[in-house]
Amino acid sequence: MKAVEAPQHKTIQFVEFLRAMACLLVVYCHVFGRPPIVLHQSWAPGKALADYFLDPLGIIQNFGFLGVTVFFLISGFIVTHTGLTESRFSFFVKRVFRIYPALVVTVVLTILLAKHAVSLGMQDPAIGIGYTSAALAALGFEAGFAKSAVIQVGWTITIELFFYLIMVALLPLLKRSPVRCMATILVMCALGAAASVLPFVHKTISHMFAYIPIFIIGMSVYFYWARRIQATTAIAFGAASFGTFIFCMAVVHPDQLAPSTLFGAQVVYAVAIFLAAIWFYGVQPVSNGPIIKFFADVSYSLYLVHLPISVFLAYRLFPFIGLTGSMVAGLVASVALSYAMFRWIEKPAQKVGRKLLDISARHRGHDRVVDGLQPRP
Template identity: 25%
Template sequence: MDYPTDRSIWSLGSAPHANETVVTSTLLDQPTAAKDLKESTPQTEPRPAERRRPRLAVLDGLRLVAALAVLSWHWMGVQGWPAIWHGMSGAKMPLGASIGAYGWLGVQLFFLISGFVICMSCWGRSLGDFVTSRVTRLFPAFWVAVLVTTAVLWFAPQRWGVDSQRPTLVRMLTNLTMMPNPVGTTNIDQSYWTLWIEICFYVLFGVVAAFGLTYRRVLVFCGVWAFASIMAISSGFPLLNSLVQPDFSWYFIAGIAFFLMHRFGPNLLLFGMVGFCWLMSLNRIERLVHDNSAGAGHQLSWKITALVITASFALVGATALGAFNRVQWRWLTVAGSLTYPLYLVHQEIGFEMITRVSRYLPGYATVAVCLAVMLGAAWLLHRFVERPFAPMLKRGLARSFAQVRSNGQVAARS
């Protein structure tokens, strides 16, 4: 799901960081002058274009499409949940159920975009910058969403999902860490499972960021991660499997390769990397198709699934190569800002709303009303939680990392 970017998705085409020059700026440093980097850049390395490229607004829109796809899967595609639509969403909304049955593929699109924007947002930054950007982007809205979802489930007449018990205090507090699954606790909202996948990506990518992101290092990272994913599949080693996430790593790696195309220009190596990831993703979705067929109540088509995956690769790739640079609709920025909050609140809270509203309205009208309310709730989270608290958290972390650097320098001199 990040699904996450730092406020918006911007092209770094004019950023002055050359790909093989390790930028050592701190949280409070300004970017190195383009003239200085130009003098120190090896001429054999690919270099970004000098002109400033337009904002990649289409990626904001694709993120909202991914969120709405996942929402359609939970709200209409899954059959048999008795507390929502009495387990009869297919009978009430046959077209919606047919489309929603493939909505879970929005997660794959999320991960593709995430690989692109995470690499973009931390290029030329220190490890402290990278950690700060991820914490301030993910946690403020998440903490509030966990508390609100816990309150809704506590007072709801019945609990649906994986378990049938009211959330306990320990479960709620563990969920605030964003890591309940590794320690044996269930998510307050079951859609939060994707956040653990994102965290694994951040940990792996953070190792490279600690040494400074360069074109070559990022390429090596992608190759090593791809090889480790294949080893995880063949060995079945649980720890390796949990760390590299071989079912989803291909989307992150392809997203990173698309960013390198966007910043430095396409070449055969990058196209080959994307093609390899696309082929491996088609291999891994076979099991996901089988697993999600049970939720959909009928056998899903591998061909349709493969077509959606291919379209996702094509859309992100076309965006990276500038095919949609002229699309600069301002509402896409708003759409991007609502995506993450919408994802956080749409499932359990949405189920409670659907159960109540569907008593008075037909199926599609119920979905429309609940979606409007959920978008309003997402805007409130963005406006009154993310916008005011993320900068406060960023300043606190900036001071913390500055103190770490200062103390480290004193210790080194001693």
């Protein structure tokens, strides 16, 4: 009997481009933005970029939060795209084998690197020094629950996982009524953020709710792109999601809405970039080149490992090869390690996940035959 296979989804070219771009924006923030600060050095290229591009446009954190916001939009888009054809079990298995193998390996490597860094007299928490819970880090829930993180970018992983949990709970509603599903999540976000004033609500929960509206913008873009909703509905949900994000930030992080912070502007920029990519790839057939494909493939592992690796090498190599040399060395080492993790950790783990789904599908098909029913095609 032929096994029932999990749905296969073709690579969406503009999503592949956006994934590579978002990763490189965050990498620039940490690999080339952080060392000059911690080493108390001036880096002319970075200063020129800030003076003539970032500051005039109001782009904050050396592209860092902009890159994270694009990642959140991608997640809202892709999780909706795949979730529409997945069961809860399939959704859960795929995310577990997508997220955790590389995350656990990164936690282990960062802890080992932190111990070595301490022996060399380093103190920077970006290397994982001073972490309080390896278990929470490996589970992806150390942000806000642990006093000091192993992985400094782990706060975004926590929010991603929180979004996945919401989607698992609402998967039937997602398939039945996209509009009701998105509206339900936005109401949950507003109530979750407002609940931060209650003494028995952990502040981290409200913190996570505050960022979920960005994912909903990605969902609304997907439903319009897939012709499931009209443009007016997509625009309405985009505006409602942005408004909910601003409300949640006003309640949970009022400091991030100060005129000098410009967090709201980064969301607007990210949405503009997302829509521009859809338009560009839509008006003409475009196939991404090998560089974009490479960085899209390694984006998750590179996102996880680049900060501790690059900061450690900046401290270690700066006295010998200078600031630029140490930053370039950090970038090269991070890319090399991320490729190794993608090839020998991520891909095999996802293959195992697919095999488990295949075995489960065969088992369900066998049960139906025993009961006198035919397996579904």
